[in-house]
Structure formats: structure tokens, C-alpha cells
Amino acid sequence: MTPTTTIPALVILDRTIARMLPAVPKPLVHMLAQRYIAGPTLADACRVVKRVNGQGKLATIDVLGEEITRDDEARAIAGAYRDVFQTIEREGLDSNVSVKLTGLGLKLDYDLCRENLESVLGEAARWNNFVRIDMEDSSTTNETLRLYRELRESDHENLGIVLQAYLRRTLDDIRSLADLRPSVRICKGIYLEPPELAYQGYEEVRANFLRALEALLDAGCYVGIATHDEWLVSEARRIVARRGLGPDEYQFQMLLGVAEQLGQRLVREGHRLRIYVPFGEHWYAYSLRRLQENPRIAGYIAADTLGRLVPRRNGSA
């Protein structure tokens, strides 16, 4: 059974509350989203990545920063990534990084963003590490792919990209990127997009995810299969097994704080799994997106609201 075939009352309540999340007070969003974010500092990210590595998983560190509005803030995010690479090296972490181009200034100035990304890539290359560009909403897709191509064509080999299965254009994008043999993370996609640009149905997105995965593997790409959807995970396992791929020829990817048991199972079965570990002060937009996807969000918010409306009588903490 899929979420589109039966919609119980609780799911409707969850969806309604998820849409209302921007009206929820920031401190409550912060509290509810703690499981998804390592913390405000690089030391927090370092601690979490050590734990993740100790569980046999790889990591990718993301400096939260998509809410920036000034050039100096974009430069500061690029600087924060340089610190991340130094910490990865010093602490012996098994981690690469993920960047959001808006955090590096894409909405301010393309050239500033390119300069910032090149400085992050330079630091990555110094440490023999790798940078993946996250994919943001559809207003950024063309410029993101343009910058990706420009940098790969100027010999930045240590750069990967993300494609979103909900976008109708994704199979075309795979075809037009194929000559670069890109390292691609395929995910469903999280931003709200109109029906002209994106599939809206749960099953349609799943089907396009699998089509994209097959197309990427056909094109000889290294693929990060980023999903917590059990059905997609098992279909992907079938696809890589049918193609006879070894564990170093693909990887699964998941978000910090999501579907941990499914992740442990993949690791036990011998698959590579990379956990996305975000940290930083700009936590709000990322937190909202994660909470909007949490199928139990209504329950959490209701419990908190009820807890405040009906004070506990026995004084227990």
C-alpha cells in the first residue's frame, strides 16, 4: 500500500501541520529538529561524524548557510569549509563535504559563487577530498548544472552533483551530463515545485527515481542512492545486484537522524552508507524541510502544545 492509495485521518493532519510549520515558533522548530543537525559548531559535526564512522558509515559534512544575504557571509561559508577539511584531516574523519550554491552566493552573484566554490575545491584537492553540490529549488537548476560543467571542464575532478527524481527534466540532464561521467547523488527532491516541472504523485516520483538510477548506471556514473524509502532501497539493492556491482561501485546515502535502523541493516549487509551531517548557525530552513517530511510531526507538535496547555501536576521534569 502506498501513501496515495489510502490517506488516513492522521496523515491528513500531519500534512496540514507540515504546511503550517513556518508559523510554529522558532524555539519549538529548533527543539524538534535537533535530531537532524549535529549542532551549531564544527566541533559538534566532528563529534557526530566520529560516532557515524564508528558505526561503519561514511559521512558528508554540510555547513548550513542557505539563508545568507551578503557577499561577506557567502565568503565566510567558503572559509568554514576550509576549516572543515582541516578538521577532517586532523581528526582522521571519513568524510567529504556537501555544499549549497546559495550558501556560497549563487543568488547574489554567479562569479562570486564560482570563486567561493573554487576555493572550497582547492582546499578539497589539497587534502585529496571531494565536494558534492547539493541541488536546490528549480530556480537554481540551470546555473548549478552550468557551474558544475564549467568546473569539471577546468579539471576539477573532485566534484559531484545531485539530481532530483521529481523533476521532469532529470533524464535529459543525465543524458547531457553523460560525457562528464559525473558522480551523482540521486534523491527524490524536497522543494515545492509546480506540476509543469515536477512529478507530484508519490508513485511517479518513485518510478522516475528508478529510471534515473538505471540511466546513471548505464552511463557509467558512480551513484549515491539517497533515500529512506524502504521500497526504493530494496529495488535499488536488486538493481545493483542484477548488474553485479561491488560495494565500492555505488553507495547508499541517508540524512542524519532519519531511518537509522534501515541504515544499520544496509551496513550489516555490506553496502556503503554515507550520512549527511549538517551543522551551523543557519539551521532554520533546513530544519523546516526535515520536519515537513517527518511522518510523525503532527504528534510531536500536538504533544508539545498539549504539554504547555496542560501543565504537569506532579512536578516531574
Ligand SMILES: Cc1cc2nc3c(=O)[nH]c(=O)nc-3n(C[C@H](O)[C@H](O)[C@H](O)COP(=O)(O)OP(=O)(O)OC[C@H]3O[C@@H](n4cnc5c(N)ncnc54)[C@H](O)[C@@H]3O)c2cc1C
Ligand atoms: C543524503 C541525502 C541528501 C539529500 N540531498 C538533497 C538535495 O541535494 N536536494 C534535494 O532536493 N533533496 C535532497 N535530499 C532530500 C530528498 O530529496 C528527500 O526529500 C528526502 O530524502 C525524503 O525522501 P525519501 O526518499 O527518504 O522518501 P520519503 O517517502 O519522503 O520517506 C521515506 C520514509 O523515510 C522516513 N523519513 C523521511 N524523512 C524523514 C524525516 N525528516 N523525519 C523522519 N522520518 C523521515 C519516513 O519513515 C518516510 O516514510 C537528500 C536526501 C538524502 C538522504
